[in-house]
Amino acid sequence: MSENRPEKILEFFIDGHPVTAKDGQTVIQAAREHGFDVPHFCWHPQLSVPGNCRICMVEVESDNGDPWFDIGCNMPVTAGMRVLLNSDTVKKLRKDTMQFITLNHPVDCGICSKSGECTLQDYHYEHNGAASLSRDRKNHATKFYPLSDRIMLDNERCIMCTRCVRFTHEVSKTHALGAVYRGDHSLIRPAEDANFNDDVYSDNVIDICPVGALLSRENIDNSRVWYTEPTASVCPGCERGCNISIWHRRQAWAFKALDPKLNTRIERVTPRENPDVNGPWVCNKARDLAKILERPRAEQPMIAGRVVDRADAIAAAAALLAGAKKVVALVSSWGSNEELAAFQLTIAASLGDRLTAWVKADHQPVPGEVIEDDILIKADKNPNRHGALALFPPLPAEGLTAIPADADVVLVWGEGVPAAALPQGAQVIRLDAWAHADNEVAAVFLPISIQTERAGHYTNFAGVVSDFAACFTPAPLVTHAETLFGMLLSAEVGVRRASA
Ligand code: SF4
Ligand code: SF4
Ligand code: FES
Numbered sequence: 001m002s003e004n005r006p007e008k009i010l011e012f013f014i015d016g017h018p019v020t021a022k023d024g025q026t027v028i029q030a031a032r033e034h035g036f037d038v039p040h041f042c043w044h045p046q047l048s049v050p051g052n053c054r055i056c057m058v059e060v061e062s063d064n065g066d067p068w069f070d071i072g073c074n075m076p077v078t079a080g081m082r083v084l085l086n087s088d089t090v091k092k093l094r095k096d097t098m099q100f101i102t103l104n105h106p107v108d109c110g111i112c113s114k115s116g117e118c119t120l121q122d123y124h125y126e127h128n129g130a131a132s133l134s135r136d137r138k139n140h141a142t143k144f145y146p147l148s149d150r151i152m153l154d155n156e157r158c159i160m161c162t163r164c165v166r167f168t169h170e171v172s173k174t175h176a177l178g179a180v181y182r183g184d185h186s187l188i189r190p191a192e193d194a195n196f197n198d199d200v201y202s203d204n205v206i207d208i209c210p211v212g213a214l215l216s217r218e219n220i221d222n223s224r225v226w227y228t229e230p231t232a233s234v235c236p237g238c239e240r241g242c243n244i245s246i247w248h249r250r251q252a253w254a255f256k257a258l259d260p261k262l263n264t265r266i267e268r269v270t271p272r273e274n275p276d277v278n279g280p281w282v283c284n285k286a287r288d289l290a291k292i293l294e295r296p297r298a299e300q301p302m303i304a305g306r307v308v309d310r311a312d313a314i315a316a317a318a319a320l321l322a323g324a325k326k327v328v329a330l331v332s333s334w335g336s337n338e339e340l341a342a343f344q345l346t347i348a349a350s351l352g353d354r355l356t357a358w359v360k361a362d363h364q365p366v367p368g369e370v371i372e373d374d375i376l377i378k379a380d381k382n383p384n385r386h387g388a389l390a391l392f393p394p395l396p397a398e399g400l401t402a403i404p405a406d407a408d409v410v411l412v413w414g415e416g417v418p419a420a421a422l423p424q425g426a427q428v429i430r431l432d433a434w435a436h437a438d439n440e441v442a443a444v445f446l447p448i449s450i451q452t453e454r455a456g457h458y459t460n461f462a463g464v465v466s467d468f469a470a471c472f473t474p475a476p477l478v479t480h481a482e483t484l485f486g487m488l489l490s491a492e493v494g495v496r497r498a499s500a
Contacts, residue, residue, distance in 0.1 A: 013082045027058055027072035027083055036085060039094065039123055041101070041210045042161040043073035046280060047170055050162055053101065055123065057093045059084040069093065091127070098128035104139040104184055105211075106156045114212030116225040120159065139184050147177070148196035150203060150284065151214055153188060158213040160186050164205035168194075171281065172201040172375070188213075200370050200377070203287045207270055207280075216287070219268045227253040228267050233468040234458050235269075236292070236334060236383040236451060237285040240376050241460035242278035244286050245270045246452060248471050264472045266290040266452070276464050283377055285369070296435040298447040299475040305440035310477050314484075317429045317444040318491030321351065322499070324408035328426075329357040331392050332414030333382035335481060336456025337465070340384070342482040343413070344391050346489035358395040358402075359388040362414040378461055387459035412442075413481065431481060448481045449474040 008023035014036050021030035026049075028038045041053035051074045058072040061082040069089070084090060102124065109115040141155035160179065165188065168176045176196040180189045190196045206214045230245035247267040249255070254263045269289050273280045301313035308316075321327060331343065348357055363381040365371050372379040396402040400421045403410060410426045419438040422428055430442035439445040453474040459465050474480075479487070 010077055010079045012077050012080060015083070015085055021077040025077050027075045027077055028056055030077050031072065031083075031085065038072045038085060039127060040073055041119060041123075041159060042163065044163050044166075044208055047163060047166045047208075049074050050166070053097070053159065053161055055094060055097045055101070055127070057090060057097065059087045059090050094123075094127040095130070098123060099130075099133055101159050102128075102132060103134055103136075104156070105159065106138070108157075112154075112157065112212035113215050113220060113225075114157075114209075118212055119210035141185075141187060145187075145189075146217075147188070147190055147214070148199075148202060150217055150287075151196070151206065152217050152220060154213050154215065155187055157211045158188055159211055160188075161210060163208045163210070164188060164214060167205050167208060168196075168199060168202075171204070172199050174199040174202075176202070177205075200283050200285075200373075201281060201375065203284050204271070204281050216268065218287075223249065223267050230270070230272075231452075231469050231471040232272060233451065233471070234383060234466045235282060235286040235289065236458075237283070237289070237381065238378040239380040239382060239385050239461040240278065240378045241383050241458050241464070241466050242282045242286055242376060243272035243274040243466050244282060244289075245272045246289070246471055266294065266471075274464075274466065276462075277460060277466060278376055281376065283370075283375075285377075293450055293452055297450075297475070297478070298432055298435045298439050298445070299478055301447065301477060302440065302442070302445040304443060310446070310479065313444050313446055314487050314491050315495075317446065318488055318495050320409050320427050320429060320443060321347070321411075321488070321492045322495035324427075325354060326404060326407045327351055327355045327409045327411060328403050328407045329355060329411040330360045330395065330413060330417055331357050331388055332362055332481075333359055333380075333385040333388050334362045334414050334451075335384060335388065336451075336454070336468075337384065337387045337459060338456045339481045339485075340388055340391050342485045346485040347411070347492075348392075350489050350492060357392045359385065359392050360395045360414070360416055361385070362416040364416070380461065383460070384458040386461055386463065387457075387465075390459065431484065433478075446484060447475075447478045448484060449478050453478070454480050454482075 010021050014031055019034045031038050038056050040056045042050050051071050056072040057069055059067050059069055061067050109121055145153045145155055147153045165177045168174050174194055176191055176194040176199050178191045179186050181187055206216055228247045229250045230247050233244050233246045235242040235244050246269055249263050269286050271280050271282045300307045301310045303316050348355055361382055365381055370377050403423055405423050407423055407426045410422050411429045413431045419441050427443040429444045430439055431446050431448050433448050433450045451468055452471045455469045457465050457467050
């Protein structure tokens with residue numbers, strides 16, 4: 001369409017209600033925009049339209065009283081058309097379609113990981129509700145077929161909607177899946193000339209599969225979905241900052257007899273749709289977030305490697321800051337906007353000209369990781385570099401060698417700075433969340449919370465701000481950096497006043 005030509009708007013009717021559609025929209029697209037639900041299996045808003053499941057059948061009234069029926073996912077809206085989504089005939093057609101789709105389905109919901117969030121299960125109750133009319137033996141197929149190192153396929157549960165195949169052709173572009181054989185013997189299989197293991201977006205097919213046919217081998221049978229709940233979060237894996245949901249055990253269903261750590265583990269990660277950031281997708285790094293966030297934690301404040309009370313560690317750090325002539329702070333690109341602002345308003349404001357603060361990269365790409373692509377993945381592996389750079393300049397190009405040799409104190413906030421790379425004469429105050437030998441050689445070490453233990457915001461590479469909420473409670477001596485900066489400021493001001 002020409003950029004100058006105004007978009008044509010059509011008026012039509014859904015179940016007697018006047019509604020509008022943009023020219024070219026299908027019935028399902030327009031209906032969803034107006035809050036009407038049209039059931040669908042094979043249709044997905046981000047994929048092409050194969051029209052193979054037929055569950056989206058709608059009725060269109062005609063002036064001669066002779067209605068016609070067609071699939072709403074492939075039917076363009078025309079001006080004045082009168083669509084019925086829930087006529088008796090439509091309901092009957094849906095019921096028949098559900099009977100057909102479940103002809104060979106094993107209906108093994110009792111042992112299926114998708115049970116509780118399965119479209120087929122939901123539609124059965126909503127649109128069918130009856131036992132199978134067929135008395136024929138069901139076709140059986142391989143129960144667990146490894147599609148890749150990450151994904152298991154239960155062929156019997158597959159309803160051949162082909163969403164997974166189209167995803168690899170149209171979104172991840174690996175063309176790694178296809179269908180073999182025909183009719184009710186069709187099977188989804190890896191393509192012979194591609195490797196599904198190489199698809200770094202592969203796990204999205206688990207989410208978009210409308211049944212329990214595609215299963216994460218990592219999370220399979222970890223927990224029934226109703227024992228878990230999602231918390232809104234942001235993937236820290238790169239500066240895209242994909243919006244995600246972190247699933248963890250519901251408090252009401254917390255284990256009492258088993259290891260309490262099971263109550264605070266990440267059960268799985270799914271995308272949280274945000275059209276401005278990641279649409280409905282994430283890369284597999286987000287799915288593996290537990291590997292980053294569940295590394296061994298640092299939970300004890302230390303002075304020169306000796307475990308101390310938090311108050312003693314804060315007093316020691318404050319004394320170092322108060323007495324220093326030249327302080328260099330290496331600011332975390334994993335800190336939230338709130339933490340960064342707190343650092344600016346407390347430590348940076350108090351030290352004034354005595355402080356040089358530079359933003360560092362907490363994480364670098366790890367070997368074998370995709371550095372960057374034209375789908376989502378960005379080269380900078382830190383979620384809030386953009387937010388940090390809005391307040392502080394970057395570490396100079398020469399890196400840590402830019403730290404003046406006569407710096408009295410180096411404050412390291414976050415990861416990515418080995419002790420050996422710092423000037424030998426400087427006292428190091430280290431704030432970090434993870435257990436590391438470098439913590440023990442710092443003059444003062446203070447453990448801080450991680451993203452799953454606090455709420456905040458990150459600003460991504462494009463300037464879009466995304467929020468995250470806390471899922472878990474930090475260990476008793478682990479402090480939020482935001483709070484810690486306030487405590488350090490009070491203590492540092494106290495030391496300076498006392499010595500004035
Ligand atoms: S595995 Fe799932 S997404 Fe793929 S065709 Fe079968 S039902 Fe559809
Ligand atoms: S693209 Fe980046 S932010 Fe998005 S899921 Fe992957 S690593 Fe995480
Ligand atoms: S959703 Fe329309 S045919 Fe499958």
